[in-house]
Amino acid sequence: MEIVIRKAIKADAESSVPLIMEAIGDISMQMTGETEESAITQEFIHLFTQTSNRHSYLNTYVAEMEGQIAGVLVFYTAEQAVTLDANLEQYLSAKKGEQVTIDKETLPGEWYIDTVVVDPAYRGHGIGTRLLNFAEKVVKNNGGGKLSLNVETEKEAAIRLYNRLGFENVCPWTIIGEPFYHMVKTVGP
Numbered sequence: 001m002e003i004v005i006r007k008a009i010k011a012d013a014e015s016s017v018p019l020i021m022e023a024i025g026d027i028s029m030q031m032t033g034e035t036e037e038s039a040i041t042q043e044f045i046h047l048f049t050q051t052s053n054r055h056s057y058l059n060t061y062v063a064e065m066e067g068q069i070a071g072v073l074v075f076y077t078a079e080q081a082v083t084l085d086a087n088l089e090q091y092l093s094a095k096k097g098e099q100v101t102i103d104k105e106t107l108p109g110e111w112y113i114d115t116v117v118v119d120p121a122y123r124g125h126g127i128g129t130r131l132l133n134f135a136e137k138v139v140k141n142n143g144g145g146k147l148s149l150n151v152e153t154e155k156e157a158a159i160r161l162y163n164r165l166g167f168e169n170v171c172p173w174t175i176i177g178e179p180f181y182h183m184v185k186t187v188g189p
Contacts, residue, residue, distance in 0.1 A: 001065055003127055005134050008060035008072075013048040015069040016062060017041060020048075020055060023072075023117035030102065030176055031055065033092045052087040054114055059084070061134065063118075063127045070122035073131040074115035075138070078106040103175045105150055110184070111139045113149040132165055136187050144189035150180040159183075 008016060021028045021044060029035055031054075032043035047055050055074060063071035076084065085102040092100040106112035113135050118127045139147050150173050151158050159169075159181065167183040174180065 001125065003070070003125070003130055004064045005061055005073075005130065006064065008048075008057040008062050010049045010057050012057060012060070012062055012069060013045045016057075016060060016072045017044045017048055019069070019072045019117045019119055020044065020074065020115050023115045026178075027176055031088070033095050033100065047088075052084065053091070054081065054084040054088065056084075059114070061131070063131055065122055065125065065127065068122075069119070070125070071118040071127040071131050072115060073113065073135060075111070075113050075135050078108050078110045078112055081106050081112060105173075105175060106148055107146075107182070110146045110148040111135070111142075111187075113147065116149070128161065129165065132162075136185070139187040140189060144187050146184050147187050148182060148184045150175060150182055153179045153181055 021040065028040050028044060032040050032047065034040045034043050044055065047053050048057055050056055051058055054076065059074055059076045061073040061075065062069045089100050089102050105114065116128060116131050136147055139145055149162065149167065151162060162183050167185045169181045170184045171182045172179060173182040
């Protein structure tokens with residue numbers, strides 16, 4: 001079966017957002033300022049269709065299989081993250097009426113894989129690997145550099161996949177008070 005990876009468009013929100021939310025779990029509450037699942041979903045759809053935050057369609061790629069969105073990759077540089085997160089902090093602070101700070105997830109100079117997720121119905125077809133390889137190709141085509149991601153410490157299968165693809169655990173990381181590993185792969189030009 002053919003897998004096509006393409007840049008996301010606004011119309012992909014309804015299919016992409018539930019997958020992103022599944023992947024990031026409780027982080028979605030921090031990203032939206034909401035606590036109820038339906039409100040989180042609606043706010044996330046809104047953020048996806050905007051242009052100035054980390055989960056915008058502009059930073060998202062989708063993998064299609066059989067005409068359906070089977071996987072999602074959210075991907076940007078550390079330098080973009082500074083601006084994207086400042087914009088989101090400003091938006092959420094105004095919404096909540098109090099200062100909101102977004103946890104940093106990347107180190108300067110890195111290309112950051114914020115989210116990579118495959119719909120459960122399409123797992124086992126190599127889509128996750130294809131999305132990760134796509135991100136690596138983008139880095140390579142832009143002169144190379146460090147490709148990074150964070151993974152929850154208990155997600156052993158994901159950690160094995162990332163190790164197999166050349167990512168190394170470089171340091172512990174904390175996001176919303178939870179333990180993660182910060183994994184990095186150096187990509188040549």
